[in-house]
Amino acid sequence: MFAWFERRIDPYPGEVPAMPPRSLWRFMLHYSRGALPWLVLLAMGSAAFAMIEVMLFGWLGDLVNRLADTPRDRFWAQEGARLTVMAVVLVIALPLLDLVSSLIMHQSLMGNFPQRIRWQAHRYLLRQSIGYFQDEFAGRIAQRLMQTALAVREVAMKIMDVGSYVLIYFLGALLLAASQDWRLALPFLMWIIGYGLLLWQIVPRLGHVAQAQADARSAMTGRVVDSYTNIATVKLFSHSVREENWMREGMDAFLQTVHRQMRLSTIQEVSLITLNVALVFSVTGLGLWLWTKGAVEVGAVATAVPLALRLNNMAHWITWEFASLFENIGTVRDGVSSLALPRAVVDAPDAQPLRPGPGVVRFDQVTFHYGGVEGARPLAVLDDLSLHVAPGERVGLVGRSGAGKSTLVNLLLRFHDIDSGRIAIDGQDVSRVTQDSLRAAIGVVTQDSSLLHRSVRDNIAYGRPEASEAQIAAALRMAEAHHFVPDLADGHGRQGLEAHVGERGVKLSGGQRQRIAIARVALKDAPILILDEATSALDSEAEAAIQSRLDVLMEGKTVIAIAHRLSTIAAMDRLVVMDRGRIVEQGSHAELLARGGLYARLWARQSGGFLSADAAE
Template identity: 50%
Template sequence: MFAALFRYLETRVDVFAPFDERETPPRGVWPFMWHHIKGVKGWMALIMLTGLGFSGIEALMYLMVGWFVDLLSTQSPQTIFRDHGWLLAGAAFLLVVVRPLIYFANHAIVDQVVVPQITNQIRWRNHVYTLGHALGYFQNDFAGRLSSRVIQAGQSIRGATIEIIDDLWYALIFVAVAIGFFGSTSLWLMLPVLVWLAAYIALLVYFVPRAKKRSEANSLGRSSTTGRIVDSYTNILTVKLFARADAERSAVRDSLTRWNAAFLNLSRLITGVSVILQTMNSLLVVATAGLSLLLWSHGSMTPGAVAATIGLVLRLVQMSGWLIHLVRGVFENIGSVQESMETIAKPHDLTDAPDAVPLVVDKGGIRFEHVRFNYGKGGGLFEGLDLAIAPGEKIGLVGPSGAGKSTLVNLLLRLYPLEGGRILIDGQDIAQVTQDSLRAQIGMVTQDNSLLHRSIGDNIAYGRIGSTEDEIARAARQASAHDFVLGLSDQDGRQGFDSRVGERGVKLSGGQRQRIAIARVLLKDAPILILDEATSALDSEVEATIQEQLSALMQGKTVIAIAHRLSTIAALDRLIVLDKGRVVDIGSHAELVARGGLYARLWSRQSGGFLAATDPEMVPA
């Protein structure tokens, strides 16, 4: 029965429920939190309602103890069950049946419905929204920091919400009942609690902001030390090549020293406040007990009322310790929510048009019309650039570093928004088609292809999801990767296409990574192909083999190739010579060499397969 009930509760909130992925989360901590929890507001109301019932019964238990003591002192064993049997049975029913049921309802909603589901729903939605940011968003931040903000957002929003709605609500109800009981008994009896409560609030006002500040310093010390250690491990080859182990140990030691100092600073505050709180609690117990005794001696309180009063005060004292840390936790969670909000709640710089349609590529003709772009800095890399590439044409982009070759390709992929003009593929403005459909029609191999930390087969299949093992193997053969893949294994014993490549493919050599990346694009088989230094990481023998496969792959496709080794693109249909964002020459290799312009100078000055700067004013980038 319970298993079925749990399964029912655990499916009340769909972690992956559809939502508007383009809606920017609101700024401001409370609007940001409400944006993520409004879908479960009904469940939150139930948590408050069950919390009210449970905290009320908890406080009532101490009053029932007082009633029971008075009952024992005023009734005889012969008459107590006859005169008060139904009341005693009702009290027992309340404690044995009602209290556990309300407790179960509260915790089932919190633990089965809200906490796991809403935490991961927040993480999922923030992850999906973050994925929608333009490339520049990721280039301006650390991947680890972004992922940390996405993960902590779910935990912090859920934590702050539950702590306020469930835990703080419980404490407030209990305190209200206690003060009400004391006041109904004697205003003098209420005085110590009110004085204690005022001092407790003052202690919170002093403690919470200082604890928050010192906790942040402690957290910064932890993250700094972690970052320093990770940096050493990530660059372990450099550390060993330069014999810098002592320097790395010293740097980590200094970071740990600062972290330890921050931790001790926080511990001092917690110890000091804890001592003050325990002193206040002791004074409250003594003062309440003394006043209760005085009132009892004057006949103003019954023994049961004294017992209930002492019980309530002891419970308040017990709650005071965890409550002060609970309030501190709420503020820390709110601070974490604010950090996540500042990172995540930014409008997307690049979105699909409201009426965007899928791109349809029949021929592969490309036109750049009056394109203006300079990474939003004003003043132009491209100022009205025009360029037409015929369907099925193979062109090479040539020019010194900083000329705009890779930027032009990135604009074609719509990784950055244009500042003016438009780009057309088969007459369709790429700003009016969906980004996914655009990039699905373009295959690209770059100089530095990072791989996903998954199997070789998964990395190749990334080019076309749903590919068969035979198709994956065929693409690997075409990229001259099949033989070396079969000889791979990882630390868990997986071999061949099942072996993992490590983070960013670090377990493979540069040439091996390049061949896997080429296999991935071969499998994708898109009608437009972009080669950005695609064979630069390969040795000459493998490069010659790959060039044959790439030549076959280029048949019937529109191709844009970028290469510093001009010999690798000299045989293309046309070469486009760029300089500082301008097209300065167009023609075949022979035509450009014969003209004696920039291309001819670049050709003549090649050394070791790379371009030398041709003019003093050219700024490498």
């Protein structure tokens, strides 16, 4: 029975995730579609429960009247059938209704519904552009993803469950009191109006505070994650006190929203108590006065007073449920601002996978800028740049910092879309092929080869998940990582290939990380290879060892390499010198030195293989 209800909602839908709508209720509907039929059933069950509960109060009043009017010796004969119906409803119908409602709520909705939202939102975010993740704390994005999934569930379930129950209960209480005497309905009507005004004034304010609180909580979490992620930097610069102060600012911003929330809660509590006392007092006094005047029977008082007491007890629960509803609405609004953003780079509607080829790379009159302005004109990072790389050719990109070298390779990977021109691989425009197939055809080794906080095996096989043990072992040997990997161990006793490398690979040395990264790219075996400052962070000995591995890795591939340390790329087939987004020189190392241009000046001014300060200027 449990398993059947647990399978009613698919927590991992397979359809391609679309951008969520920006408006609150359309955002809610977007993520609630798969659960909507079960939310409706939950609402129907809650409405039925409220109707039965109000009817029981009516039966109670009627029972009091019949106890007063019916002789004891004939009571069971006259009232047995009616009492049997009441017993069946009370003992059988209510528990069964509660069972079905509980199964829908706890088995179908509570777990699967938010998991479905997390899955859909995560899949959408994974396909966001690089710029999206560069503009936000990773911890803040993760926090909003988790918070929003739970908040959408709570809003949807409270509206359908609590909302339907409260609406039917209030209407039923009003009609039941009026059925006894219209004057008895007046205190209930006034209470409902007063209660509605209280909710209208307080609860939306709580919602606004909750939205500010969700944002402050995300920011606070982001600061914590940022400090922990960069703990080595914090310790190296002895900035523990500075980090404490920075963290305190974030915590204090969150605490201020908590104080605002608690002030509103106190006002709400005092106002609610006043309303409830007035209801019980007025219903009891009015009921007794009507009874003494002979306008109502004792059963009317027996119905109205317990009903007022029941509403008195319910009012606190309802208020907190509505406060929680608006608090979660605030959290959803906060999540919309992060999750419902368009992707900067998307596949063309008719995009096809990149067809395998020899690896010809061509940039034709490419212009690109990041959107900054210089006066009134955009800052062009690449300006009408054209470059042709033949299959199997090794090209080194040279230039000062900011010349556009890394931007060039990022555009080849289509991390950004160009403003004008064309980039093609084997004659296929990269903007017309799928991003996954494009990046599958390119292997990249960067200066900061961050690893996943998983096992060594998982990190290497990331380049080819279906790789065999023999292929992984061959990649390790090729990268000369087979010497140290068997000796690796982590705090959980895992060793060798199963040892976890820590966040971003912090448990490994720089040279070890680079070797694992090289093994990963070697296993991927893509026809095009990009080396972006692949050895600049290493010492000379480690660089020499890894450079020899890179030479093996480059065999038979089209290579584009970037290095400030010119000695590492001097032996390339061709060097391309960039300056201010343009290509200013091309040729071999010897040809460029003989030309006496920018490359020759950079080479002459290097000290220990790095560009000097004069050259950088």
